[in-house]
Amino acid sequence: MAVAYTPGLKVSPQTQLRIRRSLPISGEVKVSIGQKVQPQQVVAETLLPGNVYPLNISKMLSIPPAEVPGALLKKQGDYVKVGETLARSKGIFGFFKNELASKYEGQIESISKITGQVILRGEPLPVQVKAFLNGTIVEVIPNEGVVIEAETTFIQGIFGVGGETYGQIKVATKSAEEALTPDLLEESMRGKIVIGGGRMTYEAVYKAIDLGIAALVCGGIDDQDLKAILGYDLGVAVTGSEKIGITLIITEGFGDITMARRTYDLLKSREGADAAVNGATQIRAGVMRPEIVVPIDPKHVSKNAIEDTSAGGGVMEVGVSVRVIRDPYFGILGKVKALPHEPVVLESGSHARILQVETLDGKVLTVPRANVELITR
Amino acid sequence: MSHNQSSHSHITHKALDLDKINVILATDCGSTTTKAILIEKIDGHYRQTHRGEAPTTVEKPVADVTVGVTNAVTEVGELAGRKFVDDNGEIIRPANGNVGCDIYISTSSAGGGLQMLVAGVVKEMSAASATRAALGAGAIVMETLSSNDKRKPYEQIQRIRELRPDMILLAGGTDGGTKKHVVGLAEIIAPAKPLPRFGSEYRMPVIYAGNKEAAELVQDVFKDEVELKIVENVRPVMESEYLSPARDSIHDLFLEHVMAHAPGYDKLISWADAPIMPTPGAVGDILKMIADRDQINAVGVDIGGATTDVFSVFDGVFNRTVSANLGMSYSISNVCTEATMAKVLRWVHFDMDERELRNRVKNKMIRPTTIPQTREALVFEQAVSREALRLAYQQHKEFATTLKGVQQQRTVGDVFSQQTGGNTIVNNMTLNLLVASGGVLSHAPNMNQTSMMLIDAFEPEGFTTLAKDSIFMMPHLGVLASVHPQAALEVFEKDCLIYLGTCVAVKGLTKLGEVAMRYTVRGKGLDLNGSMNGGELKLIPLWEGETATVLVEPTGRLDVGAGPGRPLEKEVRGGTTGLIFDARSRPLLLPDDRLQGQKMIKQWVETMELYPN
Numbered sequence: 001m002a003v004a005y006t007p008g009l010k011v012s013p014q015t016q017l018r019i020r021r022s023l024p025i026s027g028e029v030k031v032s033i034g035q036k037v038q039p040q041q042v043v044a045e046t047l048l049p050g051n052v053y054p055l056n057i058s059k060m061l062s063i064p065p066a067e068v069p070g071a072l073l074k075k076q077g078d079y080v081k082v083g084e085t086l087a088r089s090k091g092i093f094g095f096f097k098n099e100l101a102s103k104y105e106g107q108i109e110s111i112s113k114i115t116g117q118v119i120l121r122g123e124p125l126p127v128q129v130k131a132f133l134n135g136t137i138v139e140v141i142p143n144e145g146v147v148i149e150a151e152t153t154f155i156q157g158i159f160g161v162g163g164e165t166y167g168q169i170k171v172a173t174k175s176a177e178e179a180l181t182p183d184l185l186e187e188s189m190r191g192k193i194v195i196g197g198g199r200m201t202y203e204a205v206y207k208a209i210d211l212g213i214a215a216l217v218c219g220g221i222d223d224q225d226l227k228a229i230l231g232y233d234l235g236v237a238v239t240g241s242e243k244i245g246i247t248l249i250i251t252e253g254f255g256d257i258t259m260a261r262r263t264y265d266l267l268k269s270r271e272g273a274d275a276a277v278n279g280a281t282q283i284r285a286g287v288m289r290p291e292i293v294v295p296i297d298p299k300h301v302s303k304n305a306i307e308d309t310s311a312g313g314g315v316m317e318v319g320v321s322v323r324v325i326r327d328p329y330f331g332i333l334g335k336v337k338a339l340p341h342e343p344v345v346l347e348s349g350s351h352a353r354i355l356q357v358e359t360l361d362g363k364v365l366t367v368p369r370a371n372v373e374l375i376t377r
Numbered sequence: 378m379s380h381n382q383s384s385h386s387h388i389t390h391k392a393l394d395l396d397k398i399n400v401i402l403a404t405d406c407g408s409t410t411t412k413a414i415l416i417e418k419i420d421g422h423y424r425q426t427h428r429g430e431a432p433t434t435v436e437k438p439v440a441d442v443t444v445g446v447t448n449a450v451t452e453v454g455e456l457a458g459r460k461f462v463d464d465n466g467e468i469i470r471p472a473n474g475n476v477g478c479d480i481y482i483s484t485s486s487a488g489g490g491l492q493m494l495v496a497g498v499v500k501e502m503s504a505a506s507a508t509r510a511a512l513g514a515g516a517i518v519m520e521t522l523s524s525n526d527k528r529k530p531y532e533q534i535q536r537i538r539e540l541r542p543d544m545i546l547l548a549g550g551t552d553g554g555t556k557k558h559v560v561g562l563a564e565i566i567a568p569a570k571p572l573p574r575f576g577s578e579y580r581m582p583v584i585y586a587g588n589k590e591a592a593e594l595v596q597d598v599f600k601d602e603v604e605l606k607i608v609e610n611v612r613p614v615m616e617s618e619y620l621s622p623a624r625d626s627i628h629d630l631f632l633e634h635v636m637a638h639a640p641g642y643d644k645l646i647s648w649a650d651a652p653i654m655p656t657p658g659a660v661g662d663i664l665k666m667i668a669d670r671d672q673i674n675a676v677g678v679d680i681g682g683a684t685t686d687v688f689s690v691f692d693g694v695f696n697r698t699v700s701a702n703l704g705m706s707y708s709i710s711n712v713c714t715e716a717t718m719a720k721v722l723r724w725v726h727f728d729m730d731e732r733e734l735r736n737r738v739k740n741k742m743i744r745p746t747t748i749p750q751t752r753e754a755l756v757f758e759q760a761v762s763r764e765a766l767r768l769a770y771q772q773h774k775e776f777a778t779t780l781k782g783v784q785q786q787r788t789v790g791d792v793f794s795q796q797t798g799g800n801t802i803v804n805n806m807t808l809n810l811l812v813a814s815g816g817v818l819s820h821a822p823n824m825n826q827t828s829m830m831l832i833d834a835f836e837p838e839g840f841t842t843l844a845k846d847s848i849f850m851m852p853h854l855g856v857l858a859s860v861h862p863q864a865a866l867e868v869f870e871k872d873c874l875i876y877l878g879t880c881v882a883v884k885g886l887t888k889l890g891e892v893a894m895r896y897t898v899r900g901k902g903l904d905l906n907g908s909m910n911g912g913e914l915k916l917i918p919l920w921e922g923e924t925a926t927v928l929v930e931p932t933g934r935l936d937v938g939a940g941p942g943r944p945l946e947k948e949v950r951g952g953t954t955g956l957i958f959d960a961r962s963r964p965l966l967l968p969d970d971r972l973q974g975q976k977m978i979k980q981w982v983e984t985m986e987l988y989p990n
Contacts, residue, residue, distance in 0.1 A: 025572065052568045054530040065557070109568060114594055115561040119568050159743045223735040235711030236702055237742050253743065255736035283707055283743055326747040327737055327754055348755035349822030349988070352748060371747045 009156040009251075009289060011263050011375075014296060017152045018138065021129050022145030024048075029140050037131040037148060039166050039276050044129045044145050050122035053104040058116020061089045061098050065116030072118070078108050080120065087118075132164055132276050134295035151301045153270050153294040155251070155263060157217065160279030160290030161230065161239045162247030165193075167214035169267060169275050169294065173197040176264035179256070180218050182207040189213050193275050193292070195267045199256050200248065205229050208246055215247040215277045217267065217292060219259035226254075240280025247279040249290045252323075257331045260323070260375060270294045316374065322357060326371040333375070334359040393480065393650065395861055402453070402461060402468065402478040403853035404446050405656055406433055406485040406645075411442075413449035414853050415457055415478075416868055423864040425872040428848055429453035434641075435487040441641035442487060443648070468648055480860060483649050484852040486656035487639065491515060491631050494542040496522040496566060498549030498558040498587070502780075506611040507548035507586065509776075510620040512697045514627035515658025517684075522565070524549075524558050530565055537569035543635045545571065545581065545603075546623060547595070550588030552613045559587040563598040570602070579638065580604040582630040586611045586623040606630065618780060631655060651860045657686050657697060659855025664688050664812070665695045666858055667869060673809035676835065677851070678766060680815035682706035682745055685765055687773040691802045696777035700769040705817045706745030709761060710738050716764035723967050724760035724833065726979040729753070752988055755822070759830055762817040766834030774801045805963070806838040806884060806938055812874065814846035824953040825916075825985050828877045832957065836965050838884040839938035840927075840947050843877040843954070876921060876952035882959035885935040886966075887911030892932050893960035900925030912977065914984045915958040919951030927956070957985075 027046020031037060057072070058065045071087045080086055080102045091097035106120040135150025170192040172184040180196025182203045190211055196204070196218035202225035208216050227233050229244060251263050275294040282288035316322075318339060324332045334357040343351045344366070352368040359365060401416040401423070411434075415427040429452025434445035447462055454461040460476045463469050469477030493516040497504025500523040511518050519540050522533050545566065549559030566583070573581045583603040585595050592607045599605050606629075609622040632652055636642040646653060654662075660677065668675045668690035677688040683704040688697045702711040713721055718731055734757065741747060749755040778801050813819065813831055821827045828843050837843075850873050858865035887893040888911045897906040898917060903925055909915055919925055929937045930944040939945040949956060961981075968974045982988060 049568075049570055052531060052534045054534070054565065054568075110564070110598075112560070112564055112598075115557050115564060117561060117564050119564065121568065159739075222732070223739045224732055226739075233710075233714040234739075235714045236708060237710070253736075254739040255733070281743075283745060325740070325744045326750060327740075328751055330737075330740065346749075347751050348749045349752070350748065350755070350820070351822070368748050368750055371750060373744070 009158060009373075010154055011156070011260070011266060012154045013266055013269075014151060014301070015154045016149060017133070017135075017154055017293065018147055018149045019133055020141075020145060020147050021132060022141065023127060023129055025127075026143040027127070029142065029144070029146060031137050031140070031146060033137055033140055035137045037133075037135060037137060039131055039134055039274075041131045042128045043131050043137070043148075046127050047124035048127050050106065050124045052109075053106060053120040053122065055086070055102075055104075055118045055120060056116055057087050057100065057118050060100050061087060063089050063116070066113050068116040068118070069111055069113060072111065074108055076108050076111055079106070080108065081105050130164075132278070133293055134274065134276075150293075151296040151298070153266060153273075153296060155266065155292040157249040157251045157279075157281075157290040157292065158253055159237065159239075160247065160249040160281050161226075161234075161242045162215070162244060162279040163240050163242075164276065164278045164280075165214045165247045166274065166276050167191050167193040169193050169195065169271050169273055171195045171268050171271050176219070176259045176261050180204045180216065185211055185213065187211060193217065193277055195264070196259075197264060198258050200250075201225065202228055205246070205248065209244065213246060215249065215279070217249045217251065217277070219250065219252045220255050220257035221248065221250050222256075223254050237281055237283040239282075240278070242279075247277055249277060249279050249292065252331065253325070255330070260333075262375070267292070316355070316369065316372075321375050322355075322372040323375050324357065324365070324367055324371060325373050326368075329357075329365055329367060332357070332359055332365070334365070337364055339369075393860060395863070397471075398479040398861060398864070400459075400472040400478040401857065401861070401864060402450060402481045403850075403857060404449060404481075404483045405849075405852045406435070406442055406446065406483060406487045407656065408435075408487050409433055411445040411449045412849070412853075413446070413453045414848070414850055415453050415459075416857070416864060418864075422871070423867040425850060425868050427453050427457040428850075429456060433487050435639060441644075442485070442639065443641045443644045446483070446645065470650075480650040481648055482651045482853070482856045482860065483645060484654050484656045484659045484856055485636065485642075485645075486515075491627070491635060491655045492517050492519050492543050493627070494518075494520050494522070494537065494540055494545045494571070496545065496547045496549075496562050498524050498562060500525050502615070503548040503550070503559075503587065503612050506618045506620065506780075507546050507623070509618070509696065510586070510611050510623040511546050511627060512699060513620060513658070513661060513695065514624045514631075515655030515661070515697075516627060517699055517701060522562070524562060533565050534569045537566060537571050541572055543573060543582075544627070544630050545583045546627065547583060547585050548587045548611045548623070550591060550610075551615055552589050552610050554588055556588055556591035556594060559591050560594045560598060563595045567598050567600075567602065573634070579634060582606065582634050584608060584623060584626050584630065586626075589613075604630075604634070616780065628652065628654065628658070651856055654852075654856050654859075656852045657688075657699070659852040660686070661688050661695060661697050661855070663851050663855040663858055663865060663869060665690050666862070666866070668810075669693065670866065674804070674807050675810040675812065676770075676803075676808055677812040677846075678769070678814070678818075678835075679849075680705060680762060680765060680769070680817055682816070683708050685769040685815075687769050689773060689777055689803055691777070691804060691807065694777075694802055696773070696802075698769070698773040698776050700765075700772050703765045703769050705758065705762060705765065705815075706741060708742075708765075710742040712761050712765040712768070713738050715768060721757075721760050721764050722971075723974050724763050724978060725756055726975050726982050727753070727756075728975075729757065756988065758817060759821070759826055762830055763834045766830065770835055774803045777801055777803050805836060805841075806936070808837055808841050810842045810844065811835060811837060812844050812846060812851075813877075814849050814851065819845050819847075819849070823987065823989075824875075824877055826987050828880070828954040828957065829981075829985055829987060831877075832880050832882070832959060833965065836882075836963055837880050838882050838963050839936070839945070840949060841880045841882075842950050843880055843952070844874040845877060846873060847875045876950055878919060878952035878954040878956055879927075879949035880957045880959055881927060881929055881937065881949070882961075882963060883929075883931050883935040883937055884963045885931075885933075885941070887935065887960050887962045893935055894932060894937070894958070895930045896958060897928045898925050898956065909958055909960040911960055911962065913958075913960050914981050916954070916985055917956040917958070919949070919956040921952050923951040924948050925951070925956065929958075
C-alpha cells in the first residue's frame, strides 16, 4: 500500500532553516523584519482570556435563581477582590441574612437568572512565544507570529520527551557505540546538551537530572527505563509536555542501539556551540520529530555548502545507504544491493516487495521494503 | 427549528435517473491513502471491477485533496482502460463510451476525521444519547462533559479550553422538563470560548439538541459568539431517543464548516454527486442497511493503526464506537499498556523475552509502517490484535446499551435480578454475521489466522458467519447506498465480502476431557458426525460457495442457541477457512500458568493450521 509517511530523518551539517513561531490566538508581534533574535527572546505575545470561576450564588445562598441579581452587591463588569462581599440574601423580615464573600478575584462577566450562576473572569493570562532559534526575522505574520531564518546544523531524532531547551553541546562518550553511563557525567555539564553514543541508561538519566543537565541525546533507550523515568508506560507517541526536569532525545530507536556514525560525528564537530533542542514528538498524521538545531555563525557559513536533502525518504535505488528498522535485523546498516520487482513470500508467510541489503561486514540480507529507511552516506 | 427527517437533506444535488447509471466512481480519502473503486453495470448487474490508490494530499506541500483523488482515479482509469479526468483535471460525466462516469461519490476521514466535544446534563442519559448521535455520524468524541461527571465547573471549563474540536453537540433535559441544567452547561461552554480546530476565521459550530423550551435561553447564553444550530431533542422523553436530526445536522456542519476549511474540499464537494460523508458514518450506513434487509444481527470491526471502530446492529438498533487509542501501529504500545503484556503474551505459543518485546513494540510505534518479517513477529502482532479487538469490543458492549434511566416494567421474577436498565444490547448468541476489516485482519497471510483472531477476541456464541471486507469498500458502498441503494447492495453481496466460514461455539463453561457437544454435518460430499471435548477446536473443510446442514447437541447446561442442553440444526455457509467447531468455553478462559497456556494455544494453532511451515 502506498503511504505518505516517509521514513528518513534529516541530518544536515548546514541547512537554511525557516521556522514559524506563532501564537495560539491573535496577539502582538514584538519584532520586525530583518531583526536578529536570540533563542530565548520573546517574539510575540498575547493575553488569553483569564480563568473562569463559575459561582452558583443561588445554591451558595440557598435562594431561587431569579433572586440572584437582587442579592448581588456588584453589577456585571464590576471587579471583585478575594474576601470582598459579593452577595447578600434578603433573609426573613430582615433577619437571617446570608453573606457570600468571593474566593476569587476577577470581573463579573455574566449573571444568570435561570441558573443563578455568576461567571467571574480572572486576570488575563500572558502567553509568550520565544524565538527558539538564533536567527533573523524574515517574515512577520501580523497579530500571529514570525518566520525566523538561520543557517544551522540540523538533526532530527526519532523520539523524544520533554520540551524546548537550550545549551552548549558537550560530547560525553568516546564513540558512537559507547553507552551513556553515569560515570561519564560530571558537574561541568550543568545546563548543557550532552551527547552520548549508544543507549542512555536509567542511572545516567537520573544523574543528569540531578546535575541539572539541559538535555541528553543518545542512540537509544530501553523502554523499561523510559517507563521508570516517566513514572508511567507511554501509550501514545505524543510527547513534549513531560515535566521530568530534562529533555531526552534518541536518534535511532528503543533498545541497545548505536548512534548513526554520521549523526555522532556531526554533533561532535559542533561541540561547544550553542544549540536549541526540542523533544516534542508526534507520530500521527502531520508527524513531528524531536530536533537539535545548532545555528552556524554567519562568519562560518559556507557559501558552497550543498543543501542537504536527505530528509523525506528520497529515492530507493541500488547503492543507497539504508538502515533496517525492524527485527530481526533492527539497526543494521548497509547498502541496497538489489531491488527485485516481484513480491516474495517472507518467513511470516506474507507476500511483500523486498530488497537485498549488503551489510557493512559483507553479508546479504533480504528485508521487506517497508522495513528500511534511507540514510545519507 | 424545523427539521427535514430524511437523512442527508443538506445539500441539493442533481436529480439522478437511476436506470441510466452504468459507471460509478467512488473514492475514500483517508488520512494517508485515497482509495478509488470503479463499479460497472455488467449484464444488468452492478459489479466492482477495478481499484486504485494514491497518497492523500491534504497536507503540505500539495495541500489540495483533489490531487490525490485525481491520482487514484487516474490509476483506476488506466487499469480499466477508461478516461475519467479531463484536461482541466476534472472528473468527466456522464459516461460516454470509454470516457467518464455517471456518478462520482466520496467519503473522507482525512485530516484526523471529525473531532467533537459532546455535552449533556446527565452522563448516563442525555450525554450518552448525544455521544451516540456523534459517534453514529462518524465523529471522534474527544470529550464528554456532563453536569454529574464529578468535575468542578472550572475544571470542565479548563478542559474545554484545552481542546480544539471541530464542533460541539449540547443536549440535556426532556422537552418541557427542567431547563436549568442544560442552560447551566451552556454557561460553562460559552465563557470557555472554545476555538475551532481549523483556524480562527469562522465561529465554532454548536448544535443544540436538548429541551426545546430551553433553546432560546441557550441562544441568549451563547449570543453571537458561536454558530448555533438548534435541532430536535436527542432525548425528547426519557423513554426514547431521537438521534437522526442531530446526526444529520452534524453531517451538514461537517460539510459546511469543517470540510469547507480543509484544503481542496470546496472543489471535491462540487465534484461529488452526493454529500461527502465521514468514512465511519458511511460504513455504519451500509452495515445497518444489510442487517435491516436480511433481518440479522451484525457486528463490523475496522482495526487501523491508531484506532479501532466497532459497529453493531442488534434487533435493528445501530451503534458505533471508536476506541481512539487501540490500534496496530501508532497505538500498539497503548494496547500493550492497557491490556498488559501478560494478557498479550497468553496468545503466544512460545517463549518471548518481555524486555526485548517492549523495545520492539515501541520501535513499531515510532516507525509505524514496518511489517513483520519473521513468523515470531507475526504471531506477536496477531496476539496484540486479539487484545486490541477484545478491548474495543468490550468498550462497545458497555456503550451499546438499552436506555438508562428508564423505568422498566417488572415481573415477579425480576425481583431476583433487579437492574435499572442500561444493559448491553450486544448478544453474542444472537449475532449472525461478524465482518472484519483493517490491515492486521485483512492482510493476514492466512485466512485461518483472521478467523481465529475474530473468534478469540469477539468470542461468538452459537452459529456465527465470519467474513472480511475484501478491499475495504464498505465506506464507498455506504455513500453509494444514499444515492443508489440497489447498486450498493448488489456490490456488497457479490464483491465486498469474502466469507471466511462459520463458527459454531458452545456457551458456558466446558470441562477438559468431558464431552461438550455432539455434531452431525451433512452437505455436498460431506457426511460427518462426532463429538468434541471441552477445550477443543475442530476445523471442517467447507469452501466458499458451499453450504452444509449442521446439527449440534450440547451437553449439560451448555447452549448453542436453542437453550441449555437443547439441540439446534442450521444451514451454515463455508468460506476460505471453513466450518469451525469451538468447545473452548464462553467466556473463553486461558490458564494463568504460562507453560500450561502455551501448551493449550499450541494445540489450537496446530488444529487450525495457523502457522504452517
